[in-house]
Structures are given as structure tokens and as C-alpha cells.
Amino acid sequence: MRPDASVVVIAYNDARRLPRAVGSVLAQSLGGVETVIVDDASTDGTGEVADRLAAAHPGRVRAVHLPSNSGGCGRPRNAGVERSDGRYVMFLDSDDVLDRHACLNLVSAAGETGADLVSGLCERIFLDRPEGARDRIKPWYPWLYRRSAVYGSLRERPDLLYDTLSTNKAYRREFLEENGLRFTERLHYEDLLFSAEAYLASGRTALIPHRVYHWLVRERAVAPSISNRRAELANFADRLEIHRRIDMLFALRGAYELQRVKDAKFVNHDLLLYLRELRDRDPAYRARFLDLAAGYLAELDPRVFERANPMPAIAAFLVREGDHAGALAAAEYDRGKRPELRAPLVERDGRIFWGGLPPADSPGGPLAVRARIPLPGGAGRRVLDVTDFGFHQRPLKEMRPANTVTRLEMRGGVVHMAGHVLNPLGRVPAGAALSATLEFFDRRRPGRKQRAKARIEHRGGRLAWRAAFEPRRRIRPFGFVDPVWDVRLRVRAGAEEMITCPGDGAGSPPLAGVALPVRPRLTRLAGDRLRSYVTEGGHLAFLLEGGLPWGRPARAAVLRAAGTPTGREAWRRVRRLHRSARHLLTSRSTKARVFNRVLSRLPVRAGQVVFECHLGARYADNPKYIYRELRRSGGPFRAVWSYASSPKGFPSDAVLVKRGSWAYYLALARARFWVDNQGFPDGLRKRRETTYIQTWHGSAYKRMGIDQPRLKCGPEAERARLQRMVDRFDCFLVRSEHDVATLVRGLGVRSELLAAGYPRNDPLVGGLDGDPELAAEVAELRRSLGLGDGRRAVLYAPTFRTGPGGRPVRRMDPPIDPAVFARELGDEMVLLVRPHYLCTTRLPPSARAVMRDVGAVPDVTPLLLLADALVTDHSSIMFDYALLDRPIVLHLPDEPTLGAGYFDLERHAPGPITRTEEELVAALAGLDAAGAAHAGRRRAFARRFGEHDRGTAARTVVERYFSGGGRRGGTA
Numbered sequence: 024m025r026p027d028a029s030v031v032v033i034a035y036n037d038a039r040r041l042p043r044a045v046g047s048v049l050a051q052s053l054g055g056v057e058t059v060i061v062d063d064a065s066t067d068g069t070g071e072v073a074d075r076l077a078a079a080h081p082g083r084v085r086a087v088h089l090p091s092n093s094g095g096c097g098r099p100r101n102a103g104v105e106r107s108d109g110r111y112v113m114f115l116d117s118d119d120v121l122d123r124h125a126c127l128n129l130v131s132a133a134g135e136t137g138a139d140l141v142s143g144l145c146e147r148i149f150l151d152r153p154e155g156a157r158d159r160i161k162p163w164y165p166w167l168y169r170r171s172a173v174y175g176s177l178r179e180r181p182d183l184l185y186d187t188l189s190t191n192k193a194y195r196r197e198f199l200e201e202n203g204l205r206f207t208e209r210l211h212y213e214d215l216l217f218s219a220e221a222y223l224a225s226g227r228t229a230l231i232p233h234r235v236y237h238w239l240v241r242e243r244a245v246a247p248s249i250s251n252r253r254a255e256l257a258n259f260a261d262r263l264e265i266h267r268r269i270d271m272l273f274a275l276r277g278a279y280e281l282q283r284v285k286d287a288k289f290v291n292h293d294l295l296l297y298l299r300e301l302r303d304r305d306p307a308y309r310a311r312f313l314d315l316a317a318g319y320l321a322e323l324d325p326r327v328f329e330r331a332n333p334m335p336a337i338a339a340f341l342v343r344e345g346d347h348a349g350a351l352a353a354a355e356y357d358r359g360k361r362p363e364l365r366a367p368l369v370e371r372d373g374r375i376f377w378g379g380l381p382p383a384d385s386p387g388g389p390l391a392v393r394a395r396i397p398l399p400g401g402a403g404r405r406v407l408d409v410t411d412f413g414f415h416q417r418p419l420k421e422m423r424p425a426n427t428v429t430r431l432e433m434r435g436g437v438v439h440m441a442g443h444v445l446n447p448l449g450r451v452p453a454g455a456a457l458s459a460t461l462e463f464f465d466r467r468r469p470g471r472k473q474r475a476k477a478r479i480e481h482r483g484g485r486l487a488w489r490a491a492f493e494p495r496r497r498i499r500p501f502g503f504v505d506p507v508w509d510v511r512l513r514v515r516a517g518a519e520e521m522i523t524c525p526g527d528g529a530g531s532p533p534l535a536g537v538a539l540p541v542r543p544r545l546t547r548l549a550g551d552r553l554r555s556y557v558t559e560g561g562h563l564a565f566l567l568e569g570g571l572p573w574g575r576p577a578r579a580a581v582l583r584a585a586g587t588p589t590g591r592e593a594w595r596r597v598r599r600l601h602r603s604a605r606h607l608l609t610s611r612s613t614k615a616r617v618f619n620r621v622l623s624r625l626p627v628r629a630g631q632v633v634f635e636c637h638l639g640a641r642y643a644d645n646p647k648y649i650y651r652e653l654r655r656s657g658g659p660f661r662a663v664w665s666y667a668s669s670p671k672g673f674p675s676d677a678v679l680v681k682r683g684s685w686a687y688y689l690a691l692a693r694a695r696f697w698v699d700n701q702g703f704p705d706g707l708r709k710r711r712e713t714t715y716i717q718t719w720h721g722s723a724y725k726r727m728g729i730d731q732p733r734l735k736c737g738p739e740a741e742r743a744r745l746q747r748m749v750d751r752f753d754c755f756l757v758r759s760e761h762d763v764a765t766l767v768r769g770l771g772v773r774s775e776l777l778a779a780g781y782p783r784n785d786p787l788v789g790g791l792d793g794d795p796e797l798a799a800e801v802a803e804l805r806r807s808l809g810l811g812d813g814r815r816a817v818l819y820a821p822t823f824r825t826g827p828g829g830r831p832v833r834r835m836d837p838p839i840d841p842a843v844f845a846r847e848l849g850d851e852m853v854l855l856v857r858p859h860y861l862c863t864t865r866l867p868p869s870a871r872a873v874m875r876d877v878g879a880v881p882d883v884t885p886l887l888l889l890a891d892a893l894v895t896d897h898s899s900i901m902f903d904y905a906l907l908d909r910p911i912v913l914h915l916p917d918e919p920t921l922g923a924g925y926f927d928l929e930r931h932a933p934g935p936i937t938r939t940e941e942e943l944v945a946a947l948a949g950l951d952a953a954g955a956a957h958a959g960r961r962r963a964f965a966r967r968f969g970e971h972d973r974g975t976a977a978r979t980v981v982e983r984y985f986s987g988g989g990r991r992g993g994t995a
Contacts, residue, residue, distance in 0.1 A: 027055040027110055028126045028193065031103030033096055034117035035063040038072045045076050045084060047120035047237075053127035058084040059107045061099040064092040069117075097206035097213040100189075104199065111193045118239055119190065125235035129193035132231045136173045139198035139225040142183075143235030144168040145191040151242050163188065163238065172230045177222040181284040185292065187218035191236040194221065207268070211261040219269045219285070223276060256311055259297055263319045266293070270322075283330060286323045290331040290339040294320075298338055298354035302561050309347070316342050328406045337377050340406045348529075349378035352425075355560070363524065363560075365425040367484075368414055368447045373869020375410045375448070413865040415448055416876060419519040422450065426512055427528035428563055430489070431537050431555065438539050441489035443482065444514065444523050453481050455516040461490050462513055463498050463565070465505040473498045479514060488512060494539040498553065500567055502543030508553055508565040518671065526562040534563055543567070614688050615706040622692035627712045630660040632985075633690050635699035637720070639667035639682035640860055642674065643882035644700045645718035645756065645976075648782035650674070651796070652977035658985055663690045672881050696984065702748055709751040714984060717752040717774070718782065721899025722762055722968055724924040725822075728769035746771050754984065756781060758902070759970045765925045779979040780972035783884050787906040789974030791888070801885045808855070808875050810889065815852045817947065818890035820883070821914075822898035823859040835862045838894065838914050839940050841870035847944050849873040855886065859898075892950055894943070897928060905933050905965040906972055910954035912937060912946045933957060933964035 030048045034041050041060070048058045058080075060073040073086035087106050093099060096116075104112055111130055115121055125143065133141045145163040152159040162168075164186045174180045189206075198204070202224040206213040222228065266289060273282035294316060301309055320343040328336045334353050341350035352366035369376045414422070430441035440461065451457070459479040465471040475497050477490035500508065512523045527534055537555040553565035607613055632653070634646045642664065653660055654676075662677040665687055670679045680686040683704075694713055697703060700720040709715055729735055729742055752774040757763055758781055767776065780788075791798040810816050824832045835858040837844070844854060854874045858864045866874050880886055887893075887903060892910040895901050901911055911934035929936060934957045937943040946953055954961075 024055070025108055025110060026057040027053060027130055028113055029057050029059055029103075029107030029109030029111070030113045030115050030121070030126070031100055031107060032058060032060045032115045032117055033063065033099040033103065034060060034065065034069050034073065035092065035099075036065045036067040036069055037117040038065070038067050038069045041069060041072050041117045042076065044115055044117045044120055047123070048115065048126075049080060049083065050123055051121065051126045052124050053130060056083075056126050057107065057109055059087060059103045060084065061087045061103045061106075062089065063099045064089050093208060095209060095211055095213065097208040097210065100213075101205045101208070104205070110196055112196055112199060113193050114190045115236075116190060120237045120239065122234050122237065124233070126193075128231055128233045129235060132171070132229050133193060133195060136227060136229045138173065138227045138229035139195050140192060140221055140227075141229045141231065142168075142186065142192045143231045143233050145186075145188055145236040145238055146234055147238045147240050149240050149242060163191070168230055168232045170232055174228045174230075175226070177225070177228070177281060178278075180228075181281050182288075183222055183228065184219065184281070184285050185288050187215045188236075189214045189217055190238075192218075192221075198225070207265075210264060211258060212265045215262075215265045216268050216272070219272060223272070223278070223281075256308065256315070259312060259315060262293060263315060266319065267322075279324075283324055283327060286327040287331045289323075290327060291335045294339055294342075295335050295354055298342070298351060300559075301351055302355070303559060313342060313347055313350075317345065325402060329402060333409065333412075336406055337409075340403070341378070344403075346378060353377060361421075361423050363423045363425055364414070364445065364447055365528070367445065368409070370415070370448060370868055373867055373871070374404075374408050375412075375415055375868065376404070376407045377409050378407070410867045411865055413863070415450075415868050416865060418879075419450060419516060419521040422447070422521050424521070424523055425528060426523035426525045428525045428531050428534055431532065431534055431563070433537060433539065436493055436495065436540070437491050438494050438537075439489070439491050440477075440525075441487070442512075442525055443485040443487045444479075444512070446481075446484055446486050449484070451481075451486060451514075451516040457481070457486065458515045459488050460513045461492075461510060463508050463510050465500070466507040466509050466564075467505060469509075471505070477512065486514065488514075494553070495542050498539065498541045500541060500543045500550070500553075502550060502567070506550075506567045508567070510563055510565070524562045526560070527557050528561070539565065541567070611683065611704070612706070614683075614685065615704070618688045618692055619706075619708050622689055623708065623710045625689075625693055627695055627710070628661065628693040629695060630658075631663060631690070631694045632660055632696040632698060633663045633665065633694040634677075635665045635682070635697075635701075635703065637701055637860060639665040641881035642672050643783075643884075644720055645782045646698050646700055647882060648785060648884075648977045649698055649716070649718070649980050650677075652782065652981050653985060656981050656985070658981075660985065663694070665690075703751075705744060705748055707751075714753045715751050715774075716754045716756075716980065716984060717772075718756045719766060722758055722902040723765045723769070723899065724897045724926070724928060726769060726923070726925065727766055728771060730765075730769040730925075749773070754980075756976070756980070758784075758972055759968050761925075761968050777980065777983065778971045779983075780969065780974075780976040781903070782977035782980060783882075784903055784906055784969070784972045785974045785977055786884060786888060787903060788972055797885065797888075801888050804880065804885050805889050808853075808877070810853060814850075815891040815950075816855055816889055817852050817892045817894060817950075818855045818857060818877075818886055818904075819894045819914075820857040820886075820898060820900050821859065821896045822900075823861050824917075833862055835859070835864045837864065837866060837870070837874060838916070838943055841867060841874055843940065843944065844870075845873045848947055852947065854894075855890065857883065857886065892947070892954070894947075897924060901933060901964075902968045905961055906969050908958075908962060908965065910934060910950050910957075911961060912943065912950075912953070914938075914943050916940075931960070931964060931967070933961040 032044055032048065045058055045060065048056060060076065062070040062073050070088055077084045077086040085106065087102055089099060089102060100114055111133060113126065113129070129141045129143055132138065144165065147161045147163060149159050167183065167186055177183060204217065204221055204224065206217050269285060270282060273279065273285065297312065301312065320339055328340045331339065334356055338350045338353035341353065349366050355365060356362045366378045369378070424445035424447055426442055426444045428440065428442040430439055432439050457479045459477040461475045461477050463473045475490055475492040477488045479486055479488040510525055512525055514521050514523060535556045538552040540552050543550055550567040550569045552568060554568050555563060555565050558564050634650050636642065636644045636646045650662060664673045664677045664679055665682045666673055666679055667682050673679050680690050691697065691703065691707065697709070697713060697715040698718065700718045728745060734741055734745065749771050750773060752772060754775050754777050755767065755772045757767065757776050757778055763776065786794060786797055791801065805811065819838055821835065837854065837856050849872060855877045856864050856866060856874055857877045864876055864878060866876050877886055883900065887907065892912070893901065893904045894912045894914050896913060896915055901913070904911060913932050913934060913936045915936060916938050935946050935953050937946050
């Protein structure tokens with residue numbers, strides 16, 4: 024009987040792992056699967072293992088022996104196809120395994136869809152990484168396999184070319200024979216060409232979202248697999264030859280658009296793999312590699328650089344142009360959550376460019392070193408333009424500039440270290456107060472730090488630093504459990520801080536092999552010195568080792584004991600116990616239980632008030648103005664403010680606690696009052712002695728609480744959770760009867776309603792007279808934003824938005840192109856761009872003259888006071904700004920119709936509504952006329968939605984709850 028599927032297992036000198044691979048085929052849930060083992064003339068007994076497996080499973084396993092080694096995968100796979108009989112053909116490498124249902128899922132999908140080729144999800148499993156580690160399993164291009172799909176041609180889904188594996192696929196045998204599909208021989212990366220040919224020939228290709236293949240990766244293998252032999256130039260040369268053959272294939276078919284997709288994949292994936300490892304190669308290898316790469320890149324359609332992902336495109340472009348340092352910096356930047364910036368940045372014509380840039384009138388630019396296919400006019404500038412990365416705007420804490428070590432030596436028991444830190448775009452100004460600290464930390468437990476002070480100063484376009492200290496006194500490892508130590512330089516510039524990682528670079532001396540004497544806390548048998556080395560990422564690190572005669576044998580004995588089955592099991596138990604204990608002590612659920620059962624039994628601290636704004640994000644909004652009024656009143660109270668990430672900007676005369684910490688929960692448990700504008704953590708039962716004043720953070724146009732379709736139609740548990748949180752309120756501030764009909768009803772508020780208005784709006788109603796502190800804050804803000812030249816300030820402040828598929832939009836663009844704004848309105852106005860606090864905006868430097876990013880201003884009230892007009896969408900900020908009786912424009916480009924909110928916004932709009940950039944420009948150009956025309960509607964809007972805003976909200980809250988100790992909370 025003909026098998027449903029044949030799995031061709033190729034092997035070379037892999038006797039140990041071959042049985043595991045074959046076993047994964049024999050264990051398939053689909054019956055009628057044959058295994059064809061092809062031994063590529065192994066010399067280690069692999070052939071004998073194959074014969075034994077065939078003998079043990081007659082009719083299910085057969086062994087094929089090639090007479091001589093082919094040096095690759097193409098010939099053995101072709102031999103396996105020739106000797107197999109299944110209706111579908113699959114491929115498996117001897118060091119990998121199939122998922123148990125791989126054959127069933129692939130063959131079933133082929134039968135149901137009539138596909139010539141079916142592909143499933145491959146997972147790479149990194150065996151050297153600990154089980155449970157987040158990065159141990161990495162799906163291979165998972166976005167291709169999110170759902171089942173069938174395509175009639177490659178042109179329907181050209182990005183299939185990103186998955187060119189042959190091993191996660193099943194091929195109909197007749198399809199292979201009819202099209203003469205076989206693997207090229209005597210070249211590596213034969214998969215790439217075979218897959219391209221198969222995709223092109225397939226009349227129907229199916230994708231299934233099921234895992235079918237386990238690609239088992241050993242990063243520290245003695246003999247790496249072909250795909251991991253990137254240190255061999257022949258490996259890269261083979262890859263380029265395969266790509267050239269694919270290019271010829273697409274050219275013959277006239278498939279130029281598919282070729283550009285393939286080229287983008289080469290830039291995004293293939294080339295990047297090699298570039299990221301190039302730092303560790305010797306100079307001769309680097310030179311030859313870059314020459315090979317530049318030669319191939321010169322053959323590609325130059326439009327690929329604009330199609331590929333930004334940083335890989337920059338890397339490829341600079342390889343093509345001969346700027347190797349800039350290319351490597353771009354390749355290395357495109358890795359990790361906090362990538363390191365190793366290239367200088369240049370500002371030209373209001374744009375930011377990576378390294379150097381070609382002039383607009385020179386297609387090749389000053390970087391060109393050989394004749395090439397010319398780039399379209401200005402394309403080089405577009406490729407190198409990194410303005411949208413926001414380097415010129417990011418807080419320094421989000422920057423990771425390169426730190427090059429220029430000195431590392433021991434002298435007289437003192438280690439001398441020096442280096443320089445890149446200062447991109449002069450972000451650290453020459454007049455900034457500088458300080459720096461070197462931190463040595465245990466790689467496994469980064470919280471364990473040993474510090475030494477460093478001196479730092481401006482020197483040209485860099486920050487030069489140096490440090491000298493006695494490592495025996497400063498660095499105290501435990502020993503055995505902390506063998507690897509990393510180092511970083513923490514730089515403080517004024518009020519900002521950034522972290523850099525010292526490492527090698529141009530001008531670095533040899534950094535490996537320098538020994539720092541240390542005193543481990545456990546015993547000197549664990550080691551007595553830290554020896555330096557350079558990591559794969561080019562950073563300085565240290566390894567604990569012993570130099571004493573008896574130290575090495577003792578350390579070896581400990582490691583041998585730890586390597587025994589008993590030792591490994593003991594260590595695993597210790598680690599499990601440590602993780603369990605840490606989770607037990609730090610998890611939110613544990614803290615909530617301790618809060619409810621223990622902390623809430625502690626005595627309430629008289630006068631203690633815990634303030635929080637937007638889950639600890641900033642010192643602002645209604646809680647800020649209640650705090651200020653309470654402080655002005657002179658009453659006895661102890662203020663505690665929670666912060667989410669940094670205490671910067673919070674009042675210095677208050678106790679500051681990190682949100683979610685034990686100190687935070689203790690402060691809440693002992694508080695007489697809770698004051699916030701969003702919600703304290705779920706699961707905490709507020710004690711009766713505590714009064715919870717919920718100020719909220721804005722009147723509602725968008726539907727809230729259970730009025731939202733997501734909650735209204737969602738699980739009952741979500742609605743119950745919301746009600747539990749709301750039922751803790753003792754007081755809820757409202758601005759109008761609109762709030763009562765919308766917020767109160769939607770959230771399910773059952774507490775006392777205090778019709779006092781919003782404390783944050785008191786200055787909008789009463790002005791700044793009598794409030795010198797806020798007046799000074801507004802004046803300083805006006806000065807820092809450069810608003811003293813007579814131009815009007817227009818505040819653009821939209822609400823949070825979601826994009827396609829409900830995904831949140833984290834980046835906000837200005838509503839008018841900066842060049843258009845400058846041309847049409849720049850002489851009269853400055854646009855203050857304030858994104859929602861969950862978003863960011865990135866303005867190009869060219870916008871500096873006419874636009875300011877004010878997203879970092881924590882409190883919006885001073886911005887409202889200095890703004891001459893407001894542009895918003897349906898953000899609740901319109902309800903506040905209307906109290907100032909200044910012009911408002913509602914810009915709603917994505918909402919041609921209105922009606923999803925609590926009222927008809929078009930009918931009640933306090934100003935004109937615009938939907939295009941042109942309409943918004945026109946509205947701002949005629950601001951005075953539009954303001955006058957909408958004055959009546961604007962005042963009616965303020966009366967309706969701010970009827971209780973009288974300028975006394977903060978005082979009303981303080982007198983109602985805090986004078987004489989306040990009222991008793993009413994909800995347990």
C-alpha cells in the first residue's frame with residue numbers, strides 16, 4: 024500500500040541524534056508514514072545506526088547510503104525523493120524532530136485544499152538556554168502562520184519568501200515530478216532556491232497555524248550546523264550564489280516585484296545575520312566579506328533600500344557605499360529592546376541622518392567607492408534619514424550611546440579605567456553639570472551592584488571619563504554563584520541620566536586578560552580575581568577565576584559536584600525554591616492578600632493621605648490641586664505620593680513611594696485618605712476608617728464603564744470587577760449633571776457625589792491672582808518653550824486612539840505637516856503638540872521654529888492657561904478649555920460621522936470641526952473670526968458641561984473632608 028507521506032531524513036556523522044529524529048517520524052499520529060534515511064557517507068557509524076533502524080522497523084524505515092560525501096544537503100535530499108514512495112514528501116534533518124501531528128496536519132490540509140505545497144509553523148528551540156527561559160523557543164516568522172490560508176500564487180502573498188525552509192512543508196509528489204523540482208547540489212542554502220522555485224510553480228499553497236517542525240539549535244556546539252557556519256567565507260559566498268540564481272529565476276519569469284521582496288528579505292534577514300557577527304571576525308575576513316557583500320548589493324535594484332526595514336536598509340546601503348563602521352553600527356543597533364547607538368548622527372536641513380549623508384545633487388554621494396547602479400535622486404538621503412527614530416527628542420534615559428574604553432590596566436593594586444561616551448547631536452550640552460558612576464554587577468542578579476565614582480567632562484563631541492579604585496575594596500563577589508560580572512557607566516547630566524556599557528571600539532587597547540584582584544565573600548577558593556574579556560556584543564565583562572595553587576582544584580571539584588546528577592538536581596531545587604520564594608514575596612496577589620489580612624489591621628495613621636495620578640504616571644491633575652490646597656490650608660497631614668517609574672517631578676515635601684512596592688501597600692493600609700483620579704489596585708479591600716476621594720480625570724464624550732460595548736457584551740466577571748473597584752469610592756467629584764448621567768451611570772458609582780467641579784480647573788475659572796506658585800510655573804513654561812516673540816500659542820491635544828484591529832496607536836503625528844504650518848501659519852502661531860500620556864510624538868528638528876513637543880510637561884493646566892487656542896478631537900480637554908472662553912477647533916480626520924459618544928458632538932461643538940489638513944489650516948488662519956462666530960456655542964458648552972466649576976473645587980474638597988479630620992469612610 025502506498026504511504027500517505029514519506030519523510031526524508033538526511034544525516035552525516037550524526038549517529039547519536041539520528042534515532043531521536045527517526046523516532047519523531049515513527050511516533051506520528053498519521054498512519055502510513057514511511058521514513059527514508061539518507062546517510063551521506065558518514066564515518067562515525069551513522070550508516071550502521073540507519074541500518075539497525077531499518078531492520079527494526081521493516082516496511083516503515085528504509086536506509087539509503089551515498090557512496091561519497093556530497094558536502095551539503097541537496098544531493099541526499101534528492102536521493103531520498105528518488106527512493107521514497109509517499110503521496111507527499113517531507114524533509115527532516117537528523118538533528119531536529121517533527122511535531123507528533125506534523126504529518127497529519129500537513130497532509131490533511133493538502134487534501135482539504137488541493138494544495139501542491141503546505142507549510143506549517145517551525146519553532147527554533149535553543150537547547151543551551153534554560154527551560155522556561157523566555158527566549159528558549161522562537162517561532163520562525165510566526166506572522167505568516169497566525170491563521171489558515173490558501174494562496175493561488177506567490178504574487179498573492181509575496182512575503183512567503185521570508186520562509187524558505189524546506190523542512191516545515193509537505194509537497195505533493197506529482198507536483199515535484201511535473202515541475203522537475205530538485206535541490207541544487209554542491210552549494211549550501213539550497214533551501215532558498217528550491218523554495219523559491221516551488222512557490223513559483225505551486226498552483227495552490229496552503230498555510231496552517233499549527234507547529235510542525237522543531238528546529239533544535241545548539242549555539243555552543245563543537246561542530247555547528249551549516250546554517251551556523253557563518254565564520255566561513257565560503258558559507259556566505261554560497262548564499263550569494265544561491266541568491267543570484269533566484270534573481271535569474273525571477274528575471275526569466277518577469278517577476279520583478281517578487282524579486283524586490285526577495286531582495287528586501289536579503290537585507291532584512293540574510294545580510295543582517297552576518298553583519299551582527301562581523302565585529303568578532305579578523306580584519307582579513309571582514310574586508311573580504313564586505314567586498315563580497317558590496318559587490319552583490321551593487322547588483323540589486325536600488326529601491327530595495329527604501330523597501331527594507333530602516334536600520335537593515337541603512338546597514339546594507341552603507342556596505343554598498345563603503346562606510347563599514349556606519350554599516351556595522353546600524354546592523355548592531357537593530358537588535359534588542361535597548362539597542363546601542365554606535366554611530367554619530369548629523370542634523371542637516373532640519374532632518375537627522377545616520378553618520379554621513381550624500382548631498383542632494385550627488386546620487387552616489389561622498390561615500391561611494393566604486394561604480395554602482397545609481398540611486399534615484401535624493402534616495403541616499405531618504406535611506407539615511409532617521410528623524411522618525413526621535414533621537415533628537417528622546418529622554419537621555421532612553422538613549423544608549425556607545426562607550427569606548429581607552430584604558431584598562433592594573434597598577435599598584437589600583438585599576439585605572441578611562442573612555443569616552445558618544446554625545447549624539449550634542450544632547451548633553453556643554454554647560455550641563457556632569458557626574459558618573461561605574462557599576463559592576465552580577466549578570467545573573469543585576470540588582471547586586473558594586474559602585475565606584477568616575478570623573479567625566481566634555482571633550483569635543485564626546486564625554487570623556489576616567490576612574491581609579493582598588494577592586495579588592497570595591498568589588499565583593501559571593502563566589503561560585505556569581506561567576507560573570509558586567510560593567511556599566513551611569514552618567515548624570517543635569518536632571519537627566521543615561522546608562523552606557525563600556526566596550527571596545529576605535530582606539531581601544533586590548534581589553535581581554537586584565538586581572539582585577541577581588542575578595543569573594545564566601546571563600547578565596549571560589550576565586551580571587553576578575554579577568555576581563557569582551558562579549559559578543561563588544562562590551563567589557565569579567566569572569567571570576569582563581570589564581571591560587573589550591574583554588575583551581577577546589578573550584579573544579581565544586582563544579583564537578585554541581586555537574587553530577589545529584590548536584591544538578593540539588594541546584595535545580597535551590598533555583599526553584601528561590602524563584603518560588605521571590606514570586607511569593609513580590610507578586611501582586613501576595614501583596615493584596617497581606618494587605619487585606621495583615622496590613623489593614625495596623626492602626627490608621629492620623630492625617631496620612633495617599634495621592635496618586637494616572638496610576639502614578641505624574642504629579643498633575645485633580646490630586647495635585649487638592650494636595651496644593653491642603654498644603655496651603657496649614658492643616659496637619661502627612662502626604663504620600665505614589666510614582667510609577669521615577670520620583671522626578673513629584674513634590675519634595677511629600678513621602679514618595681513606588682507604585683506596587685511593599686512601602687506603597689503599607690502606606691495605603693495606614694492611610695486616612697485615598698485621593699486619586701483613576702483607580703487604586705484591584706483586590707484591595709478599603710478599610711472603613713479610610714475615606715476614598717475619587718476625583719476622576721475628565722467629563723465624558725466617549726462611552727465609559729459598562730456603557731462600552733466591550734464591557735456590556737463581555738464576561739460578567741469584568742463587570743463585577745469594575746463594580747468592586749468603584750464600590751470603594753466614598754466620594755466622586757462631578758462637574759455637571761452631564762457627569763451624573765454619563766460617568767456616574769457608566770461606572771456604576773454609588774458613593775456620595777460632590778458637585779464641586781474639578782480642582783484642576785480652579786485656575787481656569789479664577790485665574791492666577793493669589794496663586795504665585797502656579798503663576799511662576801506658567802511663566803517658566805512660557806520661557807522654556809520660547810513663547811515670548813508675540814506669536815500665538817495653539818495647543819494640539821488629542822485623545823488616545825486605536826488603529827486597525829483595535830491596536831493602540833502609540834505614536835502621534837502633528838495634525839499639519841511642519842513645512843505647511845511654517846509656510847501658512849508660522850509667522851503668527853506656534854503649535855504646542857501634546858500627545859496623550861500613553862503616546863509619544865516625534866517632531867523633526869525642522870519643526871523647531873513653529874512646533875514644540877510638550878508631552879513631557881506633566882500637568883496640562885499650565886499649558887491651557889498659556890494657550891491662546893486649542894485644537895483637539897473628542898478628548899475631555901475640550902470641556903476644561905471651554906472655561907477659558909478661548910477659541911477651540913475640533914479636528915476629526917478619521918471620523919467622517921459622529922455619534923458614538925454620549926451626545927451629538929457636531930450639534931454642540933464649541934468651535935468649528937475640520938477633517939482635513941487644509942480645513943484645519945484654514946480654521947487656524949481665520950481663528951479670530953471662527954472664535955467670534957462660535958462664541959455663543961462655546962459659552963453654552965461651558966455652562967452645560969462645567970456648571971459646577973466655580974473656581975473653588977479644591978477648597979470645597981478640603982473643607983468637606985479634611986477640616987476637623989474629615990468624615991468616616993463608608994465602604995469596607
